[in-house]
Amino acid sequence: MRRIGLWTTLVTLLAFGFGCGASGGDAAGGGEELRASATISVIQNLVEEVGGERVEVSTIVPVGGSPETFQPSPADAQKISESRVIFQNGLGLEGWLDDLLQSAGGEDVKVVELAEGLETIEDNANGHEDEPAEEGGHSEEEEPAHAEGNPHLWLDVSNSQRYVERIRDALIEADPDGAEEYRANADEYLRELEELDRYIQEQVGEIPEENRKLVTFHDAFPYFAEAYGFEQVGVILQNPDAEASSREVADVVSTVREENVPAIFTEPQFNSGLADTVAEEANVEVYELYSDTLSDTSDAGSYEEMMRTNVDRVVEALG
Amino acid sequence: MFEYLLEPLSFEFMQRGLLASVLVAVICGVLGSFVVLKGLAFIGDGLAHASFGGVALAFVLGANIYLGAFVVAIGTALGIGAISQHGRVSSDTAIGVFFSGTFALGILIISRVESYTTDLFGYLFGDVLSITTGDLWTIGILGLVVLALVGAFYRQLLFVAFDPTVAAASGIPARAFEYLLLVLLGATIVTAIQAVGIILVVALLVTPAATANLLTRRFHHMILVGAAIGSFSALLGIYLSYYLDVASGAAIILVATAIFLSVFAASSLRERFKSPGKPAQSEIG
Amino acid sequence: MENAVEIRDLSVAYNRAQPALSGATLAVPRGAMLGIVGPNGGGKSTLIKAVLGLVAVGSGSVEVLGRSVDRRARRKVGYVPQREDVDWSFPVSAYDVVMMGRVPSMGFLKRPKEKDRSLVWDALETVGMGNFADNQIGELSGGQQQRVFLARALAQEAEILLLDEPVSGVDAPSQHEIFDLLRRLQGEGKTVIVTTHDLSCVAERFDLALLLNRRVVAFGPPEEVFTRELLNETYQSHLMMLDIGGRTVAVEEGGDSQGV
Numbered sequence: 001m002r003r004i005g006l007w008t009t010l011v012t013l014l015a016f017g018f019g020c021g022a023s024g025g026d027a028a029g030g031g032e033e034l035r036a037s038a039t040i041s042v043i044q045n046l047v048e049e050v051g052g053e054r055v056e057v058s059t060i061v062p063v064g065g066s067p068e069t070f071q072p073s074p075a076d077a078q079k080i081s082e083s084r085v086i087f088q089n090g091l092g093l094e095g096w097l098d099d100l101l102q103s104a105g106g107e108d109v110k111v112v113e114l115a116e117g118l119e120t121i122e123d124n125a126n127g128h129e130d131e132p133a134e135e136g137g138h139s140e141e142e143e144p145a146h147a148e149g150n151p152h153l154w155l156d157v158s159n160s161q162r163y164v165e166r167i168r169d170a171l172i173e174a175d176p177d178g179a180e181e182y183r184a185n186a187d188e189y190l191r192e193l194e195e196l197d198r199y200i201q202e203q204v205g206e207i208p209e210e211n212r213k214l215v216t217f218h219d220a221f222p223y224f225a226e227a228y229g230f231e232q233v234g235v236i237l238q239n240p241d242a243e244a245s246s247r248e249v250a251d252v253v254s255t256v257r258e259e260n261v262p263a264i265f266t267e268p269q270f271n272s273g274l275a276d277t278v279a280e281e282a283n284v285e286v287y288e289l290y291s292d293t294l295s296d297t298s299d300a301g302s303y304e305e306m307m308r309t310n311v312d313r314v315v316e317a318l319g
Numbered sequence: 320m321f322e323y324l325l326e327p328l329s330f331e332f333m334q335r336g337l338l339a340s341v342l343v344a345v346i347c348g349v350l351g352s353f354v355v356l357k358g359l360a361f362i363g364d365g366l367a368h369a370s371f372g373g374v375a376l377a378f379v380l381g382a383n384i385y386l387g388a389f390v391v392a393i394g395t396a397l398g399i400g401a402i403s404q405h406g407r408v409s410s411d412t413a414i415g416v417f418f419s420g421t422f423a424l425g426i427l428i429i430s431r432v433e434s435y436t437t438d439l440f441g442y443l444f445g446d447v448l449s450i451t452t453g454d455l456w457t458i459g460i461l462g463l464v465v466l467a468l469v470g471a472f473y474r475q476l477l478f479v480a481f482d483p484t485v486a487a488a489s490g491i492p493a494r495a496f497e498y499l500l501l502v503l504l505g506a507t508i509v510t511a512i513q514a515v516g517i518i519l520v521v522a523l524l525v526t527p528a529a530t531a532n533l534l535t536r537r538f539h540h541m542i543l544v545g546a547a548i549g550s551f552s553a554l555l556g557i558y559l560s561y562y563l564d565v566a567s568g569a570a571i572i573l574v575a576t577a578i579f580l581s582v583f584a585a586s587s588l589r590e591r592f593k594s595p596g597k598p599a600q601s602e603i604g
Numbered sequence: 605m606e607n608a609v610e611i612r613d614l615s616v617a618y619n620r621a622q623p624a625l626s627g628a629t630l631a632v633p634r635g636a637m638l639g640i641v642g643p644n645g646g647g648k649s650t651l652i653k654a655v656l657g658l659v660a661v662g663s664g665s666v667e668v669l670g671r672s673v674d675r676r677a678r679r680k681v682g683y684v685p686q687r688e689d690v691d692w693s694f695p696v697s698a699y700d701v702v703m704m705g706r707v708p709s710m711g712f713l714k715r716p717k718e719k720d721r722s723l724v725w726d727a728l729e730t731v732g733m734g735n736f737a738d739n740q741i742g743e744l745s746g747g748q749q750q751r752v753f754l755a756r757a758l759a760q761e762a763e764i765l766l767l768d769e770p771v772s773g774v775d776a777p778s779q780h781e782i783f784d785l786l787r788r789l790q791g792e793g794k795t796v797i798v799t800t801h802d803l804s805c806v807a808e809r810f811d812l813a814l815l816l817n818r819r820v821v822a823f824g825p826p827e828e829v830f831t832r833e834l835l836n837e838t839y840q841s842h843l844m845m846l847d848i849g850g851r852t853v854a855v856e857e858g859g860d861s862q863g864v
Contacts, residue, residue: 075432243516243566248559250330251450273449277332280451356694472711478704481694484685489654489760490678491707536740538695 017157034175040067040092041294042154043163044113045303047087049189050167054178058083060100066269067093068218072100073259080104085174087167091114091151093292114163114171120149121222152220152291154164156227157197157307161190196304203311204228215256215264217275220291224310233259236266236274244274254280263317265289287317324465327561332448336514339450339458340553340571343511344460344523348546350507351528352538353480353500360525361411362399362501365418366508367517369395371422377430385509392505394523400501404494447514447557447567452561454513462511465503476500477538515568525573527552533579533586548578606670607631608764608795609655609723614664616650623662623818628713630823632812634763637786637796639806639826643817643839648799649686651816652766655797656683668764679708682757684750684767692742699737702727705759719751727755733786747753747778764795783809803830 015123035057038044044059058079061070067089080086081104088094090113101111168186172179190265204212214225215234225232233253256278257266263285266275269292270271279286290299290306300306327333354363370388377387393416402417403410450458469476478486479496487493504524511520531545556571563570625647632638638864640648649733653659654666657673663789668677684704705727706720709834716724728734731751735743741752750770757765765786771779783805786796804814809825815829815838822829822838 217327243447243568243569245447245564246327246333246336246561246567247564248328249332250561253330253332273446276451279448281330281332356691458723461731474704474707474710477696477700478707481696481701481704482685482690484658484689484706485683485756486707487684488678489679489705490675533694536695537700539696 035083036085037079039088042303043087046163047167050186052185054163063296064295072096077104086111088113089151091148093151098167108147114166115153118153153223156223157193162187200311203315207318213259213261215261217266252278254282263287267291269293287313323470335450335479336447337557339455340447340514341550343459343514344549344553345546346507347467347523348527351524352545353544354524355532357480360416363524364521365414366392366505367419367520369418370509372425375425379428388509392504392509396467396501396505400498458497458510461534519568519572522572526579530579531581533582608634610667612665615662616659617662626819628820634795635793636725636812637790637810638812639810640799640814640816646817647770648816652768680762681764682760682762684753687773696741697738699739701752701758702755705756723759727758733757746774750782769799852855
């Protein structure tokens with residue numbers, strides 16, 4: 001809530017201050033390239049894998065930024081107006097996209113919502129409830145950040161495979177000449193993802209069953225937890241847009257203690273102060289997991305690297 | 320009853336948060352008395368926002384962000400002092416120019432280092448629940464320095480605050496004391512931001528002292544009552560945040576605001592009952 | 605006799621267009637009681653501030669008790685500012701205000717000593733405010749407030765008392781009390797310098813008068829300087845001099861009439 005005034009200032013200043021230069025505008029390349037935009041760097045990477053040489057794809061939320069607290073700048077509107085296809089995740093992750101599309105005037109641009117129609121998980125309220133039946137009511141009370149179901153589907157590799165298929169189909173529709181190439185790229189990448197999925201299953205197998213409990217910074221990992229056999233026992237900050245209450249933090253600490261969780265996880269795009277507080281209080285370790293964004297480092301330069309790094313760290317933390 | 324008081328204290332982070340917010344409230348209560356009487360609230364707001372530029376700058380340069388915030392806040396304070404002393408620009412205008420300038424600098428910087436955005440904004444909002452032992456030491460030492468300086472120069476500061484012209488005329492370095500006050504204000508704001516954030520820090524500085532001003536007629540009473548109201552607001556606010564499950568910084572400020580409004584209502588009522596007997600002071604003379 | 609204040613060829617300018625004061629020269633002997641009169645904007649407050657060292661002197665010099673205006677000299681000068689310059693709602697008692705007079709010589713970290721306290725009480729008694737020591741300054745009447753401020757100057761052990769418009773906004777009986785008090789203090793050896801609009805008071809009670817309008821028009825005993833010509837020169841169109849029944853009446857623009 002408190003951020004609103006500040007963000008308004010920020011947006012105003014950005015609007016008047018600097019157009020940053022269009023980072024999506026290095027058109028000097030092939031000339032034949034299909035211009036596309038992805039809302040987040042994870043999706044950008046998936047599009048790159050499918051599009052190969054034929055597609056030039058840029059990301060709107062920069063690497064390291066959080067889509068949930070992001071505010072677009074004029075340069076982003078420019079990126080969009082130069083794109084023929086825009087890939088978004090959906091489920092409220094990119095609440096700012098509609099306004100951006102409008103200001104970019106891109107009515108004829110094709111917007112692909114990758115999560116559309118996939119099975120979602122309701123937001124997990126803070127503080128794990130043993131009876132799932134209670135969860136719905138509790139969620140309402142806690143006002144979860146994601147009203148339409150949790151958007152972080154890609155952290156389950158099989159969902160990312162669905163994403164890849166949709167990306168493939170959308171690219172073929174926008175650029176039928178490249179159909180063969182897109183199919184070939186997608187097939188190869190889907191095989192790689194299959195392998196990635198196996199790798200994650202194997203790694204998780206090394207974690208003692210009683211330790212397969214996740215406490216994460218924000219509610220990004222329910223799909224990961226469900227797909228790979230973890231129990232999401234707690235979330236430190238239910239709504240990354242708001243300040244935490246002391247009760248929320250105390251509840252997470254109690255959960256970590258009671259459930260004997262060996263470590264908790266933070267995410268690089270958030271200030272880790274609160275996670276440090278919880279870890280120190282409960283006397284456990286803090287590890288960093290990638291969720292909403294890739295990184296400039298080789299830890300998570302691509303979706304595959306990010307998922308491997310995540311599972312390696314989970315194994316190290318809980319194993 | 321006792322259990323309710325003790326339960327939150329079983330968490331160390333709650334103990335640290337309580338201690339930090341009470342310390343900050345005491346410092347703010349003391350300096351806030353000067354702020355309220357000298358009409359420095361706008362400067363306080365300006366310094367709070369200006370310090371954000373310092374945070375961003377320190378972040379880019381890899382320096383300690385609290386040091387960065389402190390240096391820029393002090394620089395801004397002295398800049399405002401120097402410009403308004405010059406006489407051709409009013410101090411309100413000088414504050415407006417300086418604080419929006421340094422705040423914009425902060426925004427310009429974070430817009431170039433996007434990946435750090437959240438960390439920097441975290442600083443803006445402050446978080447009394449993430450106070451570390453190191454933060455506590457910083458707050459404690461700064462509190463001691465502020466209280467020691469105000470204690471040592473209490474009479475001079477009071478004289479200069481009440482009547483700067485006569486203080487200067489009688490040989491007190493009034494200008495220097497006004498700068499000292501601004502420097503202490505900058506340091507206090509930077510410290511208090513850790514507990515309640517930039518947006519709420521001015522409230523912690525102004526509201527308890529303004530309440531104390533309604534209740535007291537001597538300056539040292541105002542300081543003591545302001546510090547007491549501030550500490551009480553901090554304690555009650557944190558307990559409320561625990562039991563009602565609401566944001567801590569906001570709870571602290573709302574308690575202080577509620578106390579102010581009650582005291583204001585009570586004193587207005589009392590004035591009304593008294594008024595037929597005795598003319599208001601402004602009509603005398 | 606040594607002079608309390610000696611001003612030589614003093615010029616002060618706040619902006620380049622018009623000096624507030626130019627070429628002022630006068631010497632106020634110790635123990636004198638000087639009334640400074642002149643139109644608004646004529647430089648009365650500027651002259652006071654120059655003696656206090658509060659304005660940058662363009663040219664010329666100011667000496668207080670034989671020395672330039674430094675910190676030690678300032679302690680010997682007690683200043684009572686105009687009422688409008690004071691925040692009367694400030695939470696300080698009359699005692700607190702008078703104790704401020706002790707601050708310059710108290711030093712840092714020092715608490716008031718017995719001597720400081722007795723000087724404060726003496727000063728309060730001298731001005732007749734001993735019974736009001738605990739009152740908040742805003743609760744006092746205008747005349748009482750002026751007396752408290754005068755007590756602060758006394759507690760400072762000032763030898764020269766500078767009062768800027770001490771009787772403006774103060775009712776008539778209180779005005780007389782204040783002038784009587786100043787007279788008494790003069791009798792105790794203080795040098796008293798007052799700016800005022802009240803020409804009759806200066807004529808009756810002061811032994812020196814200064815007519816000021818951006819320069820010294822006249823300086824000397826009131827009966828010598830309060831002549832029709834000099835007053836006309838001082839106030840120009842702002843004051844009309846009328847002869848009524850052998851008395852000269854000065855009518856200041858705005859309607860205040862004062863007998864001289």
